[in-house]
Amino acid sequence: MATVEARERRQPWILLSPALAAVTLLLFVPLLFIVVYSFWLRTATGADVVGFHLDNWQEALTDPFYRDILLFTLKIAAITTIVCGLMGYPAAYFIARAGGNRALLLLLLMLPFWISYIIRTMSWINILGVSGALNSMLLWLGIVDEPLQLLYNQTTVVLGLVHFLLPFMILNVYVSLEGIDRTLEQAANSLGATRWQSFLEVTLPLSLPGLAAGGLLCFVLSAGTYITPLVLGGPTDAMFANLVFEAIITQLNWPLGSALSLMLLAVLGVLVAIYNHFVGMSQLAKGFG
C-alpha cells in the first residue's frame, strides 16, 4: 500500500519533469546568467570585467534617465491596456452572445496570430504613411489637399500595441463571460432590473477577473515591447526595452543591459504579484484555454 502511495506521489513530478527541466534550462539558468552579468563591468573597449560590482545597479536605480523612460513605458502600457479593455470588452461580449456564429468569430479573432507580429506592425506604415491607404483615400475624396503626417508618434505606438494585444484581451474577457450562468441575468431581470442594470450589477462584476487577466497580459506585454516603438515611434518614443537593446547591442554594455532588464522584470513581477494577491493566477490559465 505504501508503495502505491509513494508511486502516486511521484507520478505528478514524473509527468512534470520534462516541463520543469525545460523551464529550468531555458528560463531560470539564463536568468541566473543575467543576474551574474549585472554585477560585472564593461571596459572602454567593450570587454567585460568579471567581479561583484554594484555600479550598474546604482546607475540603473538612481539615474533619472532610466526612471523617466520606465515611467513613460508604464504610461504607454497603461494607455494600451485601457484602450484594449474599452475595445475588447464589447467585442468579447458580442462573441459570447453570438450564438451559432461564435466559432466563426473566434476563428476570425485568431486570424491575426497567423501573421508575424512584426509584419502586422509594419503594415501600419502602408496604411498611415504619406502615400499609404488612408491618405490616398482622403486625397481621393478631396477631404485633404496634402497628405497628413500620421506616423511616427506616441499615438501610432499605442495603435500598434492595441493591434497586437487586443485579441489577448478579448479572449480573456470572453472566457470569463462564457463562465457566467445566464440565468443570473434572467433572475435580475425578473426582479425588475433593466438589461443595462443587470449587466452593471451582475455580468460586469462577474467578468472582472477576465478583464483583469486580459489587462495584466496587455500591460506586461506592452511594457516589454521593443519592436513597436522602433517601427512606429518617433525620435523620442523609445521604451524601456529599447534601452536594454541599446545597452547590449549598441554600447556592448551587457552588464548594464542585464541590470536594466532585471529592473524591468522586477517592476512587472511586482505587478503580477499584486494581481495574484487580489485575483489569482488561475484566471490567467482560463484565458489560455
Added chain:
Amino acid sequence: MDDTKRYERLLDRYRNGDIDRRSFLGLIGAAGLAYGVVSPMGRYARAQDVSQVRFDGWGGVVSQAFRELAFNPYEAKTGIKVVDGTFGGADEYLSRVKASQPGEFNIAHLSGVFDYARYADLGLASELNEDNIPNLDLVIPKLVEVLRNYTNGSLSAVPYDYGTTGIAYNKDQISEEEAKEKGASLLIDEAYKGKIGGWSDWRTRIWMAALQTGQDPNDIQDMDAVWDAIRTHRDLALKYWTSGAELMSLLAEGEIYTTEGWSGRIYALQDQGHPIGYVDPENGYGWQECLFVPKGSPMEACEELLNFMLEPEVAIAVAEGQSYPPSLDPQKVDLGEKIPNLPAFDPTGTLDGLTFANPAYWNGNEQEWSKTFGRIQKGY
C-alpha cells in the same frame, strides 16, 4: 583539386566565356564562403565536406547582390546551402560574435575602419598571410594602410569597397543648389521640420553635428555645440531610421525630404527612378567596407577566398551589384564603364577627397559619446 586550382579553373571558364557572370559569381562567392564557415564543432567538421556556409552582411540591395549573383546559383549547382545572415550594424554583429563560439562566424562584410579597430581591440583580430593574397597589390594603398596601421602592420581583413555617408534629398522639394549650399545643415533646417530623417547611429549623428557646427569631425573641440546640434536635429526629425531598407522606404515614400544616407543605397533609389539627389558635403563621412576574418577561422582557406574575391572580374561584378566602388585601384585596374559613375568613386585612387574616421580618436570616445547620444536621442 586544391583550392587555388579550382578557383583558377573557374576564372578561366569565365574569361573564356563558358559561363556567364551571374553563374561565375555564384560559384566563386559561395564556394569561397564555404571555407569560412565553421560551427562550434568546426575544428572537426573542417576535415569533412562543407554542407552549409555562412556569410553576414548588411541586407537590402547589398545582400541582394550577393544572394542573386552568388548564393542562388551556387546552391543550385553544388547543393551546398548558403546561410547569408544580415545585421543592422556592426554593433549588432559584434554582440552576436561575442556570444558565439570562436570560429562560428567567419566572414563579415564590415564597415569602416572604426569597426575594424573595435573588433581588434576586443581580441577578435586574426592575422592574414598576405603572401596568399597577391591581389592585395591591386587594392588602393590608402585603404590597406589604414587597416594595417591599427593592427601593428598585419591585416585581419581586406578592403573590399568604399562609399560615403552624404546628404540625400528629395529633388521635388529641395533644389540641388540649396542642398549643396547647406550641406549637412540641411538636416537642421527648420523649414523641413517633420520631414527630416537621420540614422540612429551615434557616430554618424556626431559626425553630421560636427559639420553643422563647423568643426573637424576627427578633432572636435566643442562637444556642447555638437550635442546641441544633435538635439536640434532630433526635435526637427520625424524618424531615426535603423536600417538601409528603412532609409530607402522613408525617402521613396516621401515620408521625409532629407536625411544623411549611404551613397550606394541612394544610387539604388536613383536607379529605381525616385527623385532623390545626393551631395557629399566638405569633410563628408567616408568609409570603407572590408571582408573581415575573425580569429578562429580557417585562415588558409579564407585567404584563398579573399584573394579570389579581389580578382578584378569578381570585385567589379559585385561592386556593380551593390552600387559601391570596389577597393581596386583605378590606376592599376580598368574598372569598366559603370563603376566610374557610382557616387563616391575616386578616379585618382588616392581618396584624398574623402575624410575617414580616425579610429583611435573615435574609439577613445566611444563609451561616453554613445551613451550620451542614447540619452539625447530619447529626449534629454
